[in-house]
Amino acid sequence: MPTRSGQLSVAGHLSVTGLCRRFGEVVALDEVSLDIAPGELLTILGPSGSGKTTLLKVVAGFEKPDAGRVSVDGQDITAMPPARRDIGMVFQNYALFPHLTVAGNVAFPLEMRNVGRAEVARRVGETLALVELAGYGERLPRQLSGGQQQRVALARAIVFNPRLLLLDEPFGALDRKLRETMQLEVRRLQKRLGLTTIFITHDQEEALVLSDRIAVMNRGAIQQVAGTMEIYERPANDFVADFVGESNIFHGTLTEPGIVTLSSGRRLLVNRDGKVGDRLGVLMRPERFADKGANGFAAEVVEAVYLGASLKLRLACEDGLELVVRQPARGKLPVAGQRLEVGIDADAIHVF
């Protein structure tokens, strides 16, 4: 295999089509198709058991699909063993080789490609500098902190200029501060190297921070693939709306153009035309509420939680509707039992 020299990868177009995988009764992948552009970072977001890890394993070659195809830059790699795929992967617990030094770990993929010694030393040095671990080469993985170990795992996954980079929930073991730093660092590095990257997580906040696009998975099927803003503002269905961010989701019927009537009888003004009689979902994000709006809700405070920057209120409306509302924390805090009014404009409501 020709080793590509230290240039940035320009290719790396991944395409999976019609992937299916069952484990007995469990459908892990149900007709999954995805296209990832060169240099793009796509996050696969889903709860545990949604099939996201199976998808990653199929792309990496550790799992064979029952049906479907995986190809990179037009080359079908569905049947190719993992060792020949040229895909860099960061495992959940890093999977660093405990008996090899940091430099030994990073050199490993180069040695497997029979790269010459001087070239190995040069590229290991370069890559360790890139992840800000210059000078740590002779240490053993267990002598490093969690964040440092993760950098080693990242260095090992990119040192051989892979066609793709796969990240399997790599930040799970880090504390919150470190996680945020590492997220931004990974993102910067990925952009700089132009690496096509698939990132797996169940953490929607992380997905929003990192991604170009997000694919939301549930029960082995992709629910929606879209940009981060689109996913949050205009989710395709209940599952996406509920899984990404906090939400107030209701169902109703379009009784006349621009009006959705909920089962409680409440009429909501929305920006949606369509066939009268359509069953529709309505999403109102908690932070989109104001004191007043085209739709007003008179409610009683059930619970008020002070969160520092904001205030989270659980409200019970007179018609039995329950709302979660976020307000900037200022002035006097409402108390449980207090009556107040909130409103939301028609264009702040997403109808699906």
Add this chain to the structure above:
Amino acid sequence: MKTPGIFPAVPALVLLFAFFLFPVVRMLGYSVDAGSFEWYAKALGEGLYLGVFWNTFQIALLVTLICLLLGYPVGFLIATTTPGWAVLGFIFVLLPLWTSVLVRTYAWMVLLGRNGVFNRWLIDSGIISDPLPLLHNVTGVLIGMVHVLLPYMVLPIYGAVRRLDPALVAAAEGLGASDWRIFWRIYLPLTANGIFAGSVLVFVLSLGFFITPALLGGGRVIMIAVLIEQEVRQTLNWPFAAALSAVLLAATLAVYALAQRFTQSEART
């Protein structure tokens, strides 16, 4: 929790003292009969007896090596196969362990003799014309000892392979390693402690082996334990037997201490 202290261990300690420590001390007493070290001088000075020690070491080393070569694949297989096959594998490995060494050794005599099952089969099928010398020589002793000691190699290796994180293997594979390289670069170094533990166990057990070399060696392969038995039962020279035993004990402890030191320096790095 309050530790219960020494009391629960007292019965076992009494047993150990009365039936192990005391006899060992008595034996050491015999060996320095009348305050002289002449029996040690004989054991370590005469070429004949040094030869037996050397022989014993060589056989123990060979047994260890053969056990390792045969046992690693077995331990590896049992550790990496599906649970059902693993149970079957365990039965095959452990069943011999639960059978008497004497029975197994007699069985080998039936199999390996000049008119034994193997030789007759080989001659009947025309592969050889004269029976192979499989019994009453080193070959026979090696076969018998390897058979008895193999589980002691397989089990530690099984344990070491089981402890290895499968993600490391997947990582190596994903980074471009062939199966062969995964074995040399990942499995072998990371199961070295199992290999080492199994080897020390088999080697130390081999040093003091008696029944198998006595029966399968047929008096022509003299290992140290066989020699000691002859001194005790035939020549009735107990002080010399005690001196030989003490040397064997010292050699065994030395191997054990060396192994201990080696594993500790391993753990430190």
